[in-house]
Amino acid sequence: MMRIQRTLDEPADHSIRGETERLRLRELQQFVYDAQDAVDEYKFERLRQRMEDQDRRGDGSSRSGRKRKGDKKEPEADPVPVPVPDELAKRVKKILERFNEITRAWNDLQMDENDAPMLEEDEMLPLPTNPYADEINVVGREEDKENVIKLLTAGGSADDRKLSVLSVVGMGGLGKTTLAQLVYNDRRVSKYFDIKGWVHVSPDFSVKNLASRILMSFTRRQCEATEMDDLQDALMEQVQGMKFLLVLDDVWTEDKDLWNALLSPMLSAPLGMILLTTRNESVSRTFQTMPPYHLSFLPADKSWILFKKLAFGSEVQNIHGEFEETGKKIAEKCGGLPLAIKAIASALRFEPMEETWKEILNSEQWELPGSEDNVLPALRLSYDRMPKHLKRCFIFLALLPKRYLFLKDNVINLWMSMDVLKTGGRKRLENIGRLYIDALVQRTMMQRTRSDDELDCFSMHDLVHDLLQFVTEKDFLRIETQYFDGLAQSYRYLSLVVSSSDTNVLLHSAQIPEGLRIFQIVNATDNSNCYSKLFSLNINVTIADPLWQSFRQLRVLDFSHTGLKTLPDSIGDLKLLRYLSLFKTQITNIPESVCGLYNLKVLDARTYSLAEIPQGIKNLVSLRHLMLEKRSPLCMPSGIGQLTKLQSLSRFSIGSGSWHCNIVELHGLVNIHVELFITGLRRVTNVDDAQTANLVNKQHLQKLTMEWADGSLPGRCSHHPGNENDTVVTPELEEAVLESLRPHRNLKELEIANYGGYRYPIWLGHSSFSQLTSITLYDQRCEFLPPLGQLPQLLELSVQWMRGVKHIRDEFCGQGDTRGFPALKDLEFENMPTWVEWSGVADGDFPCLHELKIKESIELRYLPQPLSCSLSKLVIKNCDKLLKLPALPNISSLILKGNLNEELISDLDLPLLRALKVSLSHNIECILLNRNLPLLEFLAIRKCTKLKELVGLSNLRSLKLLNIIGCQKLQLRFDQPLPQQLARLTVLKCPQLEDWFEFQNAELYDQLIQSDYASDEDREALEVLRDDTEDEVEEEFLDIADEEDDEGEEADFGPLGFSIDDDGQED
Template sequence: MAEAVVSLVVERLASVIEEQIREEINLVVGVKKEVKSLTKKLKMIRTILEDAEKRKMKEIDVQGWLEEFHGLSYDMDDVLDEWNTALLKAELEQVDHSSVSRPKLSFSSISSCFCLKKVSLRRDIALKIKDLNTRLEVIYKEKDQFKFVEGERIDSNVFKPIKTTSVVKESEVYGRDDDKDVLVTKLLDEVSIDSQEQDEILVMSIVGTGGLGKTTLAQLVYNDESVGKEFELKIWVCVSDPFDEIRVAKAILECLGKGKESRDLNELETLLEVVKVEISGKKFLLVLDDVWNEDERLWEPLRNSLENGECGSRVLVTTRNEKVAIMMGSAYLHRLGLLSDVDCWSLFKKIAFVGRKKDEGRLEGIGKEIVKKCHGMPLATKTLAGLLRFKNTTEEWQNVLDSELWKLEVAAIKLFPHLYLSFCDVPSIMRPCFTYCAIFPKDTKIVVADLIKLWMAQGYLATARSDEEVELRGQEYFNDLAMRSLFQDFERDEFGEEVISCKMHDIVHDFAQYMAGKECLIMQNDSGSNSSDSVQVRHFNWIASEEFTCIPSVCTTGKLRSFLADSVPENLFQDLLSNLKHVRSLRLKNADLYEIPKDISTLIHLRYLNLSDNPLEELPEEVCDLINLETLDISESGIYALPLAIGKLINLRHLVITECYLQFPQSLETLTSLRTFDKFILKRGNKLGCLKNFNNLRGSLEITVDDDVDLVSEKIEMEKAELKCKKHIKKFQLMFYDQVYPDHFGDPSVLTELIDVLGSPPNVEVLYLYALPTTRLPTWITSLYSLRDLTLESGELWSSLPPLGRLPHLESLQICNFPSCRHIGHNFLGVEVEGRDTTDATSSGESSSASSVVVAFPKLEKLVIRDCEEFEEWEDLTDKDEKRFAVFPRLQNLEILFCRRLKTLPPRLLGMATSLESLQIKNCHTFLDHHVKERGLSSHFKEHFMGERRVASSAYFDSNDAIGEFLKRLRCELVTVAPSSNITKGIHLLLM
């Protein structure tokens, strides 16, 4: 983590010198020289940090030197941050926030009082810089004894990748049969994968973190009998890092029996020409094991030399980095999963009990608990099994079970070096982002957006270019780490694209903790917290309980930069704050706090403050003195108003107020740096116009209209909000509180015009409209060309559904709680073209060629109609209509829920939905009666079906079940009209 801090310090030292030059005033005699000396030493040390970080794994003296330097780096950052904060505060005192949208800081026009303050500040910073320089001089001289190497290097004695071969003992491999079968099938499949051209070399990749068994799986596939019969040539090359094209080419030729001829060849061109000749017209399988390099220029010459192979030749790649697989043009990515506990146990006991089967029964219970610590990772299982092979007593096994894996020497020697290779491949600027994750307990669901805010608070993203969004840099860092298999269990957004949350594998977490060393600490009790290590802790996660009578000693060192807690005993809170003077990230989520002390203003370094899920009613005005604050999260709290001076938080980028019913002060409009402002309550006293300059907003925005608002009088404010300029908003929600009496807000036609005036962010992908007091959709909805997900709920005044079929990119549509809607007509499909309906177009003799066919809902994949009590008719298309229109060509899931009056489904409409896979019908009793009673189903079915109805249970019926007759009858109209329909997966009925 030190390198990120050092980079910050160097930048801030430069700004100190710039400030002197700008004002033409020296800090103190000789300090300019001190600053330059300090900067020079830091830059020099930064060049050897890479080598020092790698050697600390084996050299205790290096580890001690690094810890001392880390501590000094943090102290430097604190001093310079204190200096910058004091200057900024002094300058803000000169600004009238009520009349200036954002302070424009100037060093030229300042009061004499201000000058005196700055003189005092200069003297203070000068003395501290001198002290820091003295301390750094000692560390700087000590580095020479270690003979560090500048730049990046891999220590060949510690981090040399193990060379692999194709040889494997299948009897010692467990749990990979299914993976092997899938890959063998893909290899032998003559049909190109993912529409790849037949004449191109087809690449497949196995992707997974270190120690997961990628090489073992590739060996199993390589040695499979059917693979041996299919490919005339089989070639195995261990690539590793760096990617040496000449060495790889020679290794290929050696496998082809041309090693002697290629020994004296050193030109890549000559070698690849030989490869090209040797494989020409032959079907080959080339395994490139352990590929790291992402540079396509290194891969391209080799790929081109392979194109002469016979059609059906394959390249199988193993890599830890998904970006490598993508770069190499993989047509199929096999993401290797974890082993089951059963398979891990089989592997474990094969090693741990070799030659001593008699001990298995005695130690089996503890052994299985130890295996659980491996969490499905084969390398970890083999490492611990190898350790326990030489331990005989129950006490020795219990000690291993009770120990943290990252503290075991065997992990550092045999397990972590494999993960360290992945860590070394991560750009150095990203490594603190990875090690910081050790602050989260194991198996924690990590919310990505929150993680990025925590990284930002620690300065890990400060190297972003001036024209680059810091949050976007953070997203890039996360994506890079995720593609290197350092995160898992991804939860994605509604489109399956962006990762919302993730977890860390326990072994990877152990490694992160190992690399973080003493800087990260998670504590569930106070045992051991008084050790000398406490002073080195910088990031602390406290899992407190009511029996705590005092704060942990680690909190009293004054060194913490992160303090995370989900519960803090109320009697300790005041004492806690007084000891967090240098904290950057403070999370007190769900800590049962009723009040925030005023002296929170003393936390001048604070960037991230999370007070969500607390029974707070207000924030003290002193919060507004935290001028470095970037994130303020008060979501799901009882706070009723933001502090009046909120506009002083000029660095605030994320104001999270989900589930809050807030009053907004006028000064809110000055926070033009906001990227997150997720909810605006339009109520008496809150002016929508304050959103005017919030054009940097990203993510989601909810506008909720209270029932005490005279909307007509808000027209000017709606125009001033300029939602059309909020081009980065992807999710927009417009909600009206009064859903029982929608006419409460006034004339629906007038309100419709007002909502048209309000508009919408132009690039919205997800739109949620709740209880609109109108009789039609806003006009702007048809201009939302990026709209992919639309939910309409509580349309009290709507008698029919609006025309939505022409939205070009809509993928998901939910219609919920339209109590007055009785039917769905052609209008819903948007079938009118140039003012003429289908009958007119057909009768006029107009051509029905493919080019004139209108597609309704061209990209819709999911349609849900729910809680429409009066919905009884879904109008069908006529035979003539089908020549003019295509409907639901991509629809996969259709759900009709709690529509009790609906009698039947339109056969031709659904008959056009040839991609339909799932149809769910729940609590539609009229529909049920129509299909059961009127179609004369067998008595066997009636007895079974009505029995299910009486007990109000849920059942899933497949066409192979005893009641398949019912499914066939229900589907008969669809199948006869659209024989290519995929609706054979069944129909889900909830009978009540």
């Protein structure tokens, strides 16, 4: 069977074989599927027998997490032969008979022993890298970019319309989207337009959904309106008085009525420009108010430059003559299409033999159907040259919709569950999967859309997606819900795509093909936001009971982002299941029968509604990833420590009583990678148990959270013993427990919450933790902070709710040979109600400090002098008694929020300050702006309800933007001149300033409202003018609505706002 699969892994040959041969191969593939199912079922029976034998011997009760020194691993007994069940034996007989029929009908499969699948050593090595691997390579579009910018900023169409439409027209793969991105992100465009938005338009869009997305792209916040009238009103209000640019990418629909309903509210803007990209000339004619811009093919010289850059690398100087001659001919075959050039050149980067290049040049693929535009043949050739191990993985992406963002770890887990990640050594499967992802990115088959600490998102170009549909058309089916009815029985992999949030999905057995291996419901209701905090739409799913019988061959079952509420006990019959996702469902209980799925490798149960994990979880001996909602009140049963294959366990909840998990079960989980969240540490009453947990040997952990609070709720867990069984925990006991929970020195991030001891352990702050970059200390009774200043790589430190700390002195910086906090960039103190003084900072401490936040510290009087010469941003919130700021020679951004000492704000001597915000200060009556702020460009004063005077405004010679909002008592003198450089003035909800406005010269006022004020560099400083996340957002400042606030709550979705569907791809 392995040799047969080797032949079936040659799709390049399939495309040129005759119809009869393709039919035989199709029959052969069906045989392989059925044979694999039979083999896997027998393996399951053997595993089930082993588990039952262990239970009979009582082995399960002895496999706790505790292990004594000197214990030796017991050798496994020889496996006892397991008889083949009668039903399975009959199926195997029929499968073999069918195979004999196939081979009799076709005797030239041409397989030999060398066809057995082997993993070449170099296939498993990391692929070559270069500094340009992840960059978008754009060649030959400089003139196009300049032309489009001139058209957009020329003031509209010739007849002076308020709303103008410029279409960029061209075939797929030509670079329309890339050109639009270049224009959209140009600093001149950002300066010319007041607001910008970017939306990808799907072929079957709804007007209501698209209106909501446009509004979201303008405001960068979730749209609460749900009715079309409300959306139109919101759009009209948003663009009123604004010059706006809206990019509508990849438009197909020509219906004028739909577009009129969508665009009519935007006529309230004094100037609106719509940049539209489309492949359809008719679309351009339907909406044009300006002549369309036809994007041309790349000329031969530019095509060769792009090809050479990707095939040889940007640093190449000399190219061997034969390579250059062949490469130029291949580039010419691509017909000037950037996507085709990128695909074929990226593939050839891994081909060092000239013969291979000539094979591609002379390939018959160029002449196959579809070659009239040269895109699909180039992609086919690139795909054909791909190593087999990549092909086997890549085809599974055919189940995703076009323009869909997908997470790296989800894809790797799917590959692992389908057994297509192969290793010849000791590498983790997950690491192999990451190598495959990187290889596909380098070959331009997918592109990295966004990457940050939490997320690593990718997408594919439409034409790459079309290629996948071509090579998987017989086995893989991705179908929209409205077309989901009877399906051909040949499909083995099924993806049901839902694109409307009010869709009700009823599934019954007649719809599902037998032998299905993957079934997933894809919630595509605005996938651009699906990994942000805004995405909460669920699909109502109802599954008829007979359907579960059709799922018996499933390996992957994915209900994520649906409204599924229950699972039947019959899910335990899916004995081949390896991947089960209940992410963001409404499941409250996982049936105990799930614990008989011995092949299960991935269980994603990250749903807040889940109350507890089934008791038999310990039987899932193949489980590698158990993903749980970290902050949910979830109970965990004993036995977790027996899952020794676990690679990820996002949450470990400690409880009381025999049913619940004990901390000793962490002992054997030495393979946990990346992150571990431990909650309920207050229930640890034995210091030896904490020592046995063996955190010090968990070398793969990068992030560790230790929370003493109880993570479960008595009302949700039926096994919760109640407080009457709790042991009294003393501060001394908690100190000893934390001392025993010393982590491995490889740790990078540490959070300690609700700790009840009076002092910190010796290990916290020890310089041996040289890789520690982030620490959070939350809600603790300690009176002194630990000496963290000697951690060499610490970049971020957050101290919150430390009620016992009154003084922070020199011990905070630590005793050592190095300066205190040598690498720290961000420091935060919040809710320190008894903190009075901060001192003990010596010259040279905090040499890299960039941002300091001090919030809700009402007793604090003094900050250290000096503090840090590198400090550039300072946030002070509700520190009523703070008398004076220290010398801050390089600070450029200052936020003062809440009640303040009036002298503090009137005595600012900050020569490099560029941005100042004062808000919610209800006690100050006068702000004196002296001449010691020579570079201040942005000033915001908001909701200072008692403020009456603003003195010295004319002293701010560099001021460009002035925002005054919600200052009901503020009055300005009629003879007080405005700063000469002022370019934007915003005044809202200040009734005492109405007469002052009337007095101002109307012409000057109009000039202010319409002026451009901010370059790209200026926008970076505007970050401080945004509200904190707890503030209302209905009055966000006019030109900084697209900047993240000072809390950084909004996810950064890159250059295309909230609608990144195709970042960096050619279209």
